Amino acid sequence: MSTSLKHALGFLDFVNASPTPYHVVDTVKNRLVQAGFTELSERVNWVGQLKKDSKYFVTRNTSSIIAFTVGGMYEPGNGISIVGGHTDSPxxxxxxxxxxxxxxxxxxxxxxxxxxxxxxxxxxxxxxxxxxxxxxxxxxxxxxxxxxxxxxxxxxxxxxxxxxxxxxxxxxxxxxxxxxxxxxxxxxxxxxxxxxxxxxxxxxxxxxxxxxxxxxxxxxxxxxxxxxxxxxxxxxxxxxxxTQKSCLGGLNDEFIFSPRLDNQVTCYCSIEGIIESSVSNQLSNQSGIQMVSLFDHEEIGSLTAQGANSSFLPDILHRITKLTFNPDVDLCSELPSSYFWTAMAKSFVISSDMAHGVHPNYSEKYEALNRPKLNDGPVIKINANQRYVTNSAGIVLLKKIGALSKTPLQLFVIRNDSPCGSTIGPMVAAKLGIRTLDIGNPQLSMHSIRETCGSADIEKLVNLFDAYFENYSTVGPTILVQ
Ligand SMILES: [Zn+2]
Structure with a gap:
């Protein structure tokens, strides 16, 4: 079996097990526990509890989840590479x-x-x-x-x-x-x-x-x-x-016919990516923190206790950046907030949500030159009015990560006479001041009960996230933005 089909089939199992945000979080939790992640609770103090070279996750309302891995070489104030997505669908x-x-x-x-x-x-x-x-x-x-x-x-x-x-x-x-x-x-x-x-x-x-x-x-x-x-x-x-199950489709299994591609493709690929980036001795040599943050309520505006516009991600980042990850020293003290601010300035968010692949029967609805194709790789979304928050510094980073993982990337911009969707990208960027980029796999029929995407694109997004988590702490500092 080719690897690309392996991840496509893994995604089918994921989405078939996950009809609601509660099930998405449960499916993700089970996968993380299997991969050696430890569950944390927001109800207790984490000071003195967390170690370097370790993997953790925490949930809120059992419908949003944040997973993170701490590199063995991590020092307080180092950058955090984050992938954000959402667990809910219409x-x-x-x-x-x-x-x-x-x-x-x-x-x-x-x-x-x-x-x-x-x-x-x-x-x-x-x-x-x-x-x-x-x-x-x-x-x-x-x-x-x-x-x-x-x-x-x-x-x-x-x-x-x-x-x-x-x-x-x-x-x-x-x-x-x-x-x-x-x-x-x-x-x-x-x-x-x-x-x-x-x-x-x-x-x-x-x-x-x-x-x-x-x-x-x-x-x-x-x-x-x-x-x-x-x-x-x-x-x-x-x-x-x-109840119709998600499945492969097309004459050569080139498609996935499925509910909830938006945005369970991100949930699956980001979790597989962070797991793959933490295997063997990769995590012990890592100097950063790697994080996946999956929020409920994106489809209704994100302004809830566990949405992307909530305190969930800022709260977790504040907690983590104040820890020394050294149990001997940690027990009585937390680091000052300056560690949080310096870490945020060195961090990056990939806001991942599905993108619009060109539709053969409505091609006039798409901008003439920027028309993403299914199975041609993840799509970087650009919008002058900042409905997507991608900028050139972010594109440079993704270009380098794409080259390292041999992942082809596509570019998308909406027509000037068309409405535009948005993502969690702008609100997370505005809340935390972290540089952010919007990306996502191309699909057809977004928000239909039965959507379509490319089966080979699943592996590409997993590989891109894996490479991002593995390489951000070395590639990030080479792109100079003040
Ligand atoms: Zn979405």
Whole structure:
């Protein structure tokens, strides 16, 4: 098997295991633990706990994660090479009260999350996944459990063409016509529900129980999967996902057909890159800190406790840059903030998010000369208005890293008459004052429920990140910017 297919297949397993940001973080955690990383908690002091030549990770809200490796030759104030990305993708989320009966159907009320191409969610075999808080009857504590139901449960049906006068246009109301059906009502349901409502009314509840707010069959399915009783379920975040698995496609397996390429390609490639950069004695000879920072909530603006516009990354960088990584000295003192500032000035962020590969049937939508192709390598994104924060110093760095790893790179700029996306790049750069560059693999149909990218590009991005982590502390200082 060629190496490029190995990483493409590794990515398929990653995305198939990760229908929600909670699952992305869990998949990443498992991979890091397997590779010898140690979990840290934000709830305890790290002074005296961390060593050089070691690997760590920390999560926030179990939907954002930061992993880092500390070189054996690291000295306080040295630079940090960071890759940033996001764990979330546009999706539909179950509403707090979701049980709807209509025309004999059971429906589930949903909220849209982010800017999806929502018409692609019609007529797909959907299921649910997410995070459920359950009470442990022994301790009385609430613990969160991951849930992923691996069979089609829900479907948003289109209207038959025969009943649709305006068939040329596919428009729909996102509140009333974009609602999944979950089953058919049984005659006894209505009777049973009114009786149960009467039964529970005697006992005071600040909020109605999940059993009363959601479809009972759905709650029963979740509780049996988690091996708890329905009454133990306190609350949850449930997200709809397409049960069709991510797969290789094309006559020569040149494509990946998949949900959530944006941005799980970055999650997979950055984690594989930092792991590969830390094997054997490479880490012991390293003088920098290498870091991957994957945030939730990019698709809705990042302004949350664990988003890219939160304190998560600054907090972790402040903690780390104040440590001497010497357990004998560390126990009673932290270094002054000047170490943080000098480290930030020497550091670099690669903000990685998917890019737009040229679409053969809409090529007029792309700028004439800057048209990235699938399988031709990662795309450096440039925008004069700083929706992407790449500058020439960053391009010089990536050019050198690309040459070291023999990774071809492409350039992208948007047309002046076109809207432009953005990334976590500008906000991370502005928050920390770290030099930043925007990059990402090219794909088609960004934000569709089923996107397409090049299968050979997965290995290229892994290799680029591996080379960046291995070489930043020697290449970075050769590019002089004050
Ligand atoms: Zn994205």
């Amino acid at each position: 999706a539909l989320r179950v509403k707090p009260i979701s049980n709807i009966s209509k025309e004999g159907y059971k429906e589930v009320g949903i909220e849209t999350y982010g800017g999806g191409i929502w018409h692609t969610w019609f007529d797909r075999d959907l299921s649910i996944a997410g995070r459920v808080f359950v009470t442990d009857p022994k301790t009385g504590n609430c613990v969160s459990k991951l849930i992923k139901i691996d069979k089609p449960l829900l479907r948003i049906p289109t209207l038959a063409i025969h009943l649709d006068k305006e068939r040329a246009k596919f428009e729909f109301n996102k509140e009333t016509q974009f609602r999944p059906i979950a089953g058919l009502e049984k005659a006894e349901d209505a009777k049973k529900e009114s009786k149960e409502t009467d039964d529970v009314s005697a006992e005071f509840q600040s909020i109605k129980s999940v059993v009363e707010r959601h479809n009972k069959d759905m709650i029963n399915l979740i509780s049996s999967k988690l091996d708890v009783t329905p009454e133990q379920i306190e609350d949850f975040e449930l997200i709809l996902y397409d």
